[in-house]
Amino acid sequence: MPLYEGIGAITDKLVVVIDIGAAYTKLGFSGEFSPRCIIRSEVKCKDTGRVRNIRDYENAQDLYDLLVDFVHMLYFKYALLSPKDRPVVIIESLLCPTIFRETLAKVLFCHYEVSMMLVLPSHLVCLAPLAVDTALVLDVGYTEAIAIPVCHGLPVIHAWQALPIASQAVHGNLKTLLTACNTGINSISEWTIEDIKVRCCFVTTQKRAQEFSKATPEITTCLEVKYPLEGSRTLTIPGKVRETVYEIFFEEDNDHQCMSTMILDAILKVNVDLRIKLSENIVIMGGTAMTPGFKNRLKDELYKQLKSDRYSKLKITKFKFHSPPSKDNYTAWLGGAIYGCTELLSMKGLSRENYLKENRLPDWANMKDNLRTL
Amino acid sequence: MSYIIGSDVVRYACTCGILKPISKLYFCRHCLEVRCGFCVCHEVDSHFCGKCAENLPSSEARLKKNRCGNCYDCPSCHQQLTTRAATVGPKNPEDPKATPRKVFYLLCLLCRWSSRDVGIPDQSAVSGGWPERENIHANRLQEIQDMYKGIVLLDKQQKLEKDKKKQRRYMSFTDRTGITASMLRKRVGLPDIPHPLLKPKPKEPEPAVAKEDVEELPEELLTKPVNLCEVTTMEQRLVQPEWQPITVEKLFPIHKQLSVKRSQRCRSCEHNVSKPEYNPNSIKFKIQLFACFHIPEVRIVTVEPLRAGKTCELLLKFSNPTQHQTVITFLPVTLEMEETKISEQVTEDKSVVDDYLLEKKQPLSLTGTGSQPSSLLHASLSRQPSITVKPRPIAVPVVADITIPTSTFILPPRDDAAEYDDSGDTHNIQDDSKLVIWRKSNKAVVKLQVTPKEDLKIGDEVVAGFTMQHIYVNTITTVDNKEPQKCEHKVKVFVTLGNLVGSE
Structure with missing residues (x-):
């Protein structure tokens, strides 16, 4: 640490808050109300020159190398400070693979030598900006949608629901629909697909979706869009594709599950006394939830499912939704930033000494950390 | 030089086991080992703006959120914006003596985006005074943050007090005399101190209220054609995480992100292997222990x-x-030699867990000889000894x-x-x-x-x-x-x- 870094910087340590998502990583400092940057969770491989997502690892060693490069970029390009001897707050999903979190801890503690690491579950911390402690949290991210109820500040993990219906599924669907109606165009890059999805597509209303599912829809679709591709070609995006690409979220799969049943199933698994409260405190986060019309449609679908026999024992009459004081894609990060500026960091954080003693990260799934001490 | 550094046909093995061309290696003169970018400790040295080359002390950079106060990036194509001058008519056109005024606006020379496009008023000074936007939720979030701080602090204090009570071994004054401290204080005439558990609780802001109605689907999406030029891309949205504008009318100039100069430090002896000069205009190094010099x-x-x-x-x-x-x-x-050497090291040090060689080193003493005594002095104040990661095969x-x-x-x-x-070689x-x-x-x-x-x-x-x-x-x-x-x-x-x- 150079001398001109200033004495103030030593006494008042900056806490970096990182939320490594499947598609985008949110990075910022604790005590601030928005992340400094939201960047793609990918890193350029030095050997091959290929850009790789950090979740596309082959093994632990490969992931370690990817994360070393990625964290280097986060600190020296965006956070602009040395990671050594500084605390860090990591926001992770409760369903994060063990290999990923263990390797991340190894990279941060052994390679970058952070002094302390506080790992926070995203479903819990996203309630901090709302100042509520009981809510049903639905996170619609890139690979999957996860619903976990949080009751009195505790995530009820046994009620978790997850389905692989999120951005990635929409991208796949959009790609097939577009190649079907644009002859001659076979390979559209993932990022172009995302751009088309974000700029042209939306979630249509329930009424129109029902009409579309009929054999002969009697409605006029929205207008088609000519999307310029690679400078010379044009991609035609029909109105029907624009409206119906998100329908996979609400179509029941073979197990009769979809986005709306996830929420209701999660509520069903929770104690009767909490069900009404959960249904009246629904928090939706994740970048995919920012799609125009998504929340409206989800609400309609919830009411529709409620009428079916499966949920007849639920005595819910209405659903209420929270609107966090943030954009949906960084709600969890914001919660982490609020947690990070409290004393919780020093009370509950895992220090480097403790990590090096045990060489592992505490985990809710590990019985060693779940033993009740009297 | 590109033919030398461009292709790595000749690669040297770094001490950490990674193969790199000689141009990417360091040579630590203190431990006489080859190091590379992977196995040295990187540190941020100084912050500077890449456009105006202004040097910012780290405390100031922190205050400005790692952004330059004067330079702006284009929100549309992320290139640098330039300040353009324009002349407008005088304030009162009737006055014949009035001279035309000069005003300034921001313009992107690449994509022709300008601050006039989004209705930012022209400024009368070159350096700007461009309007800044604030987070609309800032007040509410500040309240919530203070509340959480208070709650956790209270929690911590209670825990500390609990521990204190446990540790008390000697008899209290009350047990002996039957007079409590507060009674005694009253008798002496001192004001009573409030009970620690009855301390005023941190003010709690109202919890957020959930609503039944949510954002409706905007009707015009169904009827109006989409003009792709008016809808922002993901990149344009994400460079302004706080606002994430959906249409181009809401784009706002972005303060330019600062860059840093980095220094590299050997992990095993804590000496710098590379240290740039502080001045951002200089491309020279104070310390450069590159392998190709040794x-x-x-x-x-x-x-x-x-x-x-x-x-x-x-x-x-x-x-x-x-x-x-x-x-x-x-x-x-x-x-194979590597592996046997490692296993020897592992058996030597019983405390090594899994695959990390944790060489605990004493922080460098002040009397230690080094090339930069001032930073060493500082190092002893704050630097923890580094962890040496085991070399890979x-x-x-x-x-x-x-x-x-x-x-x-x-x-x-x-x-x-x-x-x-050209006189030919004379060495024998x-x-x-x-x-x-x-x-x-x-x-x-x-x-x-x-x-x-x-x-x-x-x-x-x-x-x-x-x-x-x-x-x-x-x-x-x-x-x-x-x-x-x-x-x-x-x-x-x-x-x-x-x-x-x-x-x-």
């Missing part, structure tokens, strides 16, 4: 067509970058054997003046003529025999390796040692010779 450089001159199982000639050129004469010896490369398939010559050869010191001296070096076939100033070309393994197929890449041992003159003087010290340094070199063209 370790002889190897280049492939030529190699005979490679055939499986057949010996062919390989010409390598060695050049000595140092000011001291060196002797180069060839040794066979042993990849070298992952390269060596598929050709190099016949290791028994004789050694000398490389004279580098002499920049000799480069321009007794060379093994079988080994050294050409020599000029600090360079020499040697001939080696290389045999690709027999089981190779045509088109396979042939990699051969050898260990180069050279005499390194350590010019660092310590308290005990005033004289430069000679030592033998070994480094593994791997040469990619190209593809196999045929078999025997």
